[in-house]
Amino acid sequence: MIEFFQNSIDTFNNTHHIIQLCILLTLLLIAAIIFSLLYLKNLRDRLKIKGRIESTYQKKYASDLIEYLYSADGENINPEQQKKVDYLTKCAQNPLKRKIIIKTFLKLRNEISGETADAIQNLYYQTELIKSASAKLKGKKWDAIARAIKELTQFEIKETHDEIILLINHPKKEVRNEIQKYLVKLFRFDGLEFLDVLESQLSEWDQIQLLEILNKFDNPHIPNLGKWLASENKSVVSFAIKLAKLYNQFNVKDDIINLFEHHDPEIRIQAISVVSHLGIYEAVSILKNNLFNRNLDEQIAFFKMMEDMSTPDEMDFIREFVNHENFYIRISAMKILNLITVDTDNTFRININDTELIIDNVLTKAS
Amino acid sequence: MNFSKKIVLAEDNSILSTLLKFKLEKEGYKLLIASNGKEAVDLIENNNPDMILTDIMMPFISGLEVISHVRNKLEMTTPIVVFSSAGQEEMVLNAFNLGATDFMSKPFSPNELIIRIKRLLQ
Amino acid sequence: MSLNLPSQLIQIFDFLFIGFAIAAIGSYIILAIISAIETINYMKKNSFVNYSEILSSSIAPSISIIAPAYNETLNIVENVRSLLSNHYANYDVIIINDGSKDDTLEKLIEAYDLVKVDYLINNQIPTKPLRKGVFKSTNPAFDKLIVVDKENGGKADALNFGLNISTQRYTACIDVDCLLQEDALQKMIKPFLEATDTQVIAAGGVIRIANSCIIKDGKLLEINLPKKRIVRAQILEYLRAFLLGRMAWSKLNGLLVISGAFGLFEKKIALEIGGYDTKTVGEDMEIIVRMRRHMEEKKIKYRVAYIPDPLCWTEAPDNYKIFISQRNRWTRGTIETLRKHRKVGFNPKYHSLGMLSYPYWLIFERLAPIIEVLGLFYFLFLIVTNNVNWEYAIFFIIIAYLFTVLFSIITIITEELTYHQYRKKGMGMQLIKTAFSEPILHHPFVLYAALKGNFDYYFNKSIKWGEMTRKGMTNN
Numbered sequence: 011m012i013e014f015f016q017n018s019i020d021t022f023n024n025t026h027h028i029i030q031l032c033i034l035l036t037l038l039l040i041a042a043i044i045f046s047l048l049y050l051k052n053l054r055d056r057l058k059i060k061g062r063i064e065s066t067y068q069k070k071y072a073s074d075l076i077e078y079l080y081s082a083d084g085e086n087i088n089p090e091q092q093k094k095v096d097y098l099t100k101c102a103q104n105p106l107k108r109k110i111i112i113k114t115f116l117k118l119r120n121e122i123s124g125e126t127a128d129a130i131q132n133l134y135y136q137t138e139l140i141k142s143a144s145a146k147l148k149g150k151k152w153d154a155i156a157r158a159i160k161e162l163t164q165f166e167i168k169e170t171h172d173e174i175i176l177l178i179n180h181p182k183k184e185v186r187n188e189i190q191k192y193l194v195k196l197f198r199f200d201g202l203e204f205l206d207v208l209e210s211q212l213s214e215w216d217q218i219q220l221l222e223i224l225n226k227f228d229n230p231h232i233p234n235l236g237k238w239l240a241s242e243n244k245s246v247v248s249f250a251i252k253l254a255k256l257y258n259q260f261n262v263k264d265d266i267i268n269l270f271e272h273h274d275p276e277i278r279i280q281a282i283s284v285v286s287h288l289g290i291y292e293a294v295s296i297l298k299n300n301l302f303n304r305n306l307d308e309q310i311a312f313f314k315m316m317e318d319m320s321t322p323d324e325m326d327f328i329r330e331f332v333n334h335e336n337f338y339i340r341i342s343a344m345k346i347l348n349l350i351t352v353d354t355d356n357t358f359r360i361n362i363n364d365t366e367l368i369i370d371n372v373l374t375k376a377s
Numbered sequence: 378m379n380f381s382k383k384i385v386l387a388e389d390n391s392i393l394s395t396l397l398k399f400k401l402e403k404e405g406y407k408l409l410i411a412s413n414g415k416e417a418v419d420l421i422e423n424n425n426p427d428m429i430l431t432d433i434m435m436p437f438i439s440g441l442e443v444i445s446h447v448r449n450k451l452e453m454t455t456p457i458v459v460f461s462s463a464g465q466e467e468m469v470l471n472a473f474n475l476g477a478t479d480f481m482s483k484p485f486s487p488n489e490l491i492i493r494i495k496r497l498l499q
Numbered sequence: 500m501s502l503n504l505p506s507q508l509i510q511i512f513d514f515l516f517i518g519f520a521i522a523a524i525g526s527y528i529i530l531a532i533i534s535a536i537e538t539i540n541y542m543k544k545n546s547f548v549n550y551s552e553i554l555s556s557s558i559a560p561s562i563s564i565i566a567p568a569y570n571e572t573l574n575i576v577e578n579v580r581s582l583l584s585n586h587y588a589n590y591d592v593i594i595i596n597d598g599s600k601d602d603t604l605e606k607l608i609e610a611y612d613l614v615k616v617d618y619l620i621n622n623q624i625p626t627k628p629l630r631k632g633v634f635k636s637t638n639p640a641f642d643k644l645i646v647v648d649k650e651n652g653g654k655a656d657a658l659n660f661g662l663n664i665s666t667q668r669y670t671a672c673i674d675v676d677c678l679l680q681e682d683a684l685q686k687m688i689k690p691f692l693e694a695t696d697t698q699v700i701a702a703g704g705v706i707r708i709a710n711s712c713i714i715k716d717g718k719l720l721e722i723n724l725p726k727k728r729i730v731r732a733q734i735l736e737y738l739r740a741f742l743l744g745r746m747a748w749s750k751l752n753g754l755l756v757i758s759g760a761f762g763l764f765e766k767k768i769a770l771e772i773g774g775y776d777t778k779t780v781g782e783d784m785e786i787i788v789r790m791r792r793h794m795e796e797k798k799i800k801y802r803v804a805y806i807p808d809p810l811c812w813t814e815a816p817d818n819y820k821i822f823i824s825q826r827n828r829w830t831r832g833t834i835e836t837l838r839k840h841r842k843v844g845f846n847p848k849y850h851s852l853g854m855l856s857y858p859y860w861l862i863f864e865r866l867a868p869i870i871e872v873l874g875l876f877y878f879l880f881l882i883v884t885n886n887v888n889w890e891y892a893i894f895f896i897i898i899a900y901l902f903t904v905l906f907s908i909i910t911i912i913t914e915e916l917t918y919h920q921y922r923k924k925g926m927g928m929q930l931i932k933t934a935f936s937e938p939i940l941h942h943p944f945v946l947y948a949a950l951k952g953n954f955d956y957y958f959n960k961s962i963k964w965g966e967m968t969r970k971g972m973t974n975n
Contacts, residue, residue, distance in 0.1 A: 032894035032898065035898055036898055039901035039902060039905055042905055050931070057915065057919055057922075061922070072392045072395065073395075080400075118390075120484065121393045127484065127486075153543045157546070160549075213693045213694065213695050214691075214692040215692035218559055221556070222558075337621040341619060352619060355635065467557075475640065
């Protein structure tokens with residue numbers, strides 16, 4: 011045996027350097043493969059066990075939660091409920107279990123309101139989950155911080171407001187976004203104050219999330235949008251225009267008109283697009299005046315607006331565009347002149363009552 | 378007497394359906410639970426329930442199709458209550474056009490649901 | 500026969516082939532590392548994203564799903580039902596019946612209560628004309644559905660018609676038999692909406708192989724490993740490409756291809772550049788290259804996004820005849836696209852598109868099979884002329900094989916660490932077995948198909964798309 015090894019090493023030392031390299035490389039690769047296979051097996055086993063644990067606990071916590079809610083008999087917690095609380099508090103010390111407990115609470119909390127929802131909310135405090143979340147706020151990892159803020163948002167914990175505000179200029183945009191959502195969810199329109207000083211861009215994704223949160227509140231108290239419509243931050247302007255439209259802020263007419271000359275074409279188009287919704291009749295003549303200085307997209311937006319805002323005086327003006335080279339402008343013109351009627355699902359009917367006008371032959375008819 | 382009034386609930390959130398099952402059975406109703414539209418239709422066809430509760434957003438066969446099936450193919454006049462998430466107003470309108478009786482938008486109060494069910498089953 | 504070849508000549512060729520192999524291996528390693536890091540980053544960022552708000556939002560942008568269909572009578576009703584059940588709120592489904600010779604249209608009309616309608620179409624891109632017309636459902640439950648019946652023009656032509664008829668801002672071009680996950684649309688639209696100063700022009704996701712998976716009523720119920728080796732080998736190929744390749748290209752902003760099975764575009768840009776090219780068989784790659792070129796020429800900051808999450812499940816060829824036909828087509832598509840846009844190659848004006856992506860695709864995707872085969876012939880030549888240094892040759896083969904196997908195993912490990920979709924007992928072992936057998940049993944077919952593709956491209960102009968017989972996904 012030892013002779014075999016001795017012989018092998020001798021042969022090895024006697025061979026060419028490149029072959030030595032090849033042998034080493036081969037052995038290295040084989041070792042790496044063996045190691046990877048062992049790691050893979052171990053990994054799969056671990057994941058399987060984790061999966062089983064998770065699903066067991068999911069079922070357990072779901073039934074614990076239901077029993078807790080079900081056995082409520084009055085305002086105060088009865089001993090049976092207290093047992094459940096203690097049990098869940100203990101489990102929540104373990105990070106994996108804590109994650110499952112929170113997920114279970116939220117799965118139900120998000121669907122219901124009223125007494126039952128309040129009870130779940132209460133449970134969040136009683137099981138001291140709030141402590142673990144606030145502790146994470148002080149940590150270093152940005153994803154842990156963001157997740158903690160999200161949890162506090164979902165459970166609407168106002169108490170942590172001051173700790174969270176400290177992080178408002180965190181370098182990571184994910185953290186800043188979670189903070190914005192926290193402020194808006196808990197403090198509604200007052201939470202939008204951050205728009206006053208926001209320097210980074212609010213992406214469409216962020217805007218939609220915030221608007222959807224706001225959408226759920228009844229009796230909205232919309233602050234004056236004027237200062238946001240005039241913001242240096244164009245995403246703030248865009249967001250404010252959306253708010254103006256969603257909440258029918260007829261009082262911002264002048265601000266919207268000012269935006270027709272904004273330096274960003276997207277903002278100009280967005281401003282033109284809200285004219286009909288907000289009924290800004292003064293805008294029509296203003297836009298008509300320098301229509302041809304505007305780019306094509308703005309002109310298309312103008313004609314779309316005119317579909318709802320045009321008056322009989324403007325028919326002659328519109329008639330000139332029935333044969334415009336752009337499809338959308340042609341269709342808008344035809345709709346305004348009532349040559350065609352188009353439904354919301356884009357099906358249409360031709361109402362020719364003027365044989366002199368030629369309907370564009372690329373209107374696709376069924377027959 | 379609420380005894381043996383059968384309700385079919387189509388809801389893919391298992392915790393929610395368990396909670397509703399507890400609450401409604403406490404009131405004396407018998408609950409049959411489906412986790413998607415297809416199961417719901419099967420339960421409805423086999424059990425002839427007195428009321429149907431269905432979520433709009435479900436895997437594969439949506440709540441809208443369940444309503445359409447019940448009203449048009451099965452021609453049943455069973456009261457149907459739909460649950461919708463916020464922002465699905467168009468879906469809700471479609472649901473009513475197809476024949477839904479009432480709707481509750483999520484998040485909703487289970488207690489209020491019980492009141493509505495009682496009212497509709499009178 | 501014994502030929503005394505000048506040793507310098509042999510050395511030069513040796514270095515060339517070995518050099519290429521080392522470069523290829525090096526590039527795989529670099530791409531794998533970048534992919535791994537980026538995927539971990541992505542998962543961190545998205546672990547707490549709330550997609551449900553976007554789902555039901557009326558402010559969220561509307562998307563048109565465009566799906567061309569040709570002779571799909573077997574499954575069309577199920578496929579459409581599946582597309583209609585997506586959880587995104589604002590979308591419509593446009594099925595383009597591309598001159599099918601069977602009763603695809605009739606089946607749809609019956610299943611979805613369709614009637615013919617007058618419909619506004621902006622014929623910005625020239626296409627083959629309508630045949631039977633545009634149809635919509637009388638049942639409000641199906642008001643998302645639009646069916647178009649037109650003269651046959653091929654997939655690219657059908658997609659162009661879809662671009663013309665869509666009224667939404669974004670279009671998702673998909674294969675009609677692709678099973679979309681419920682949250683696929685909101686995951687794909689996210690990069691578009693998150694962009695602030697860099698515009699996102701297109702987004703692609705991960706395609707997973709659905710063979711042997713249990714799909715019932717349009718929903719993926721169970722993930723299984725197919726029994727056939729050829730399909731398993733393809734699973735490994737897809738995993739390698741998606742997990743350890745595309746994510747890196749996305750980070751380097753060098754992604755040249757988005758799978759034709761599922762891609763999301765900003766419609767305006769697709770229309771601006773004239774839509775899909777009907778003269779190529781690789782229209783999915785060609786349009787991305789053209790879109791990128793367009794943005795480079797306009798000097799606008801842009802990127803092509805990539806979502807590493809599995810979003811779409813499709814059927815892969817399960818016999819070698821169809822497999823070879825498919826890879827043949829992919830090869831020809833790559834050659835056509837690279838040739839059409841050769842002005843971009845090695846051109847600093849086109850930044851990473853010209854200096855990184857194009858050269859990589861040219862050398863390691865398009866030329867690699869040819870170099871491999873040349874290497875093989877060279878080796879055979881050396882054997883015949885008795886000039887082989889057997890020690891080197893054997894080690895070269897062994898090391899190449901071991902590296903391939905190791906790479907596949909690392910791919911499997913990465914899959915476990917990320918999406919962990921092959922959970923059943925024994926699947927790990929089966930994938931490993933495939934990793935060992937693939938380079939020997941499967942790779943030759945891949946090579947053959949690529950060669951045939953080259954041959955057909957240069958010498959056989961009449962061939963076009965080839966067949967894909969539908970087996971139907973509602974099976975197990």
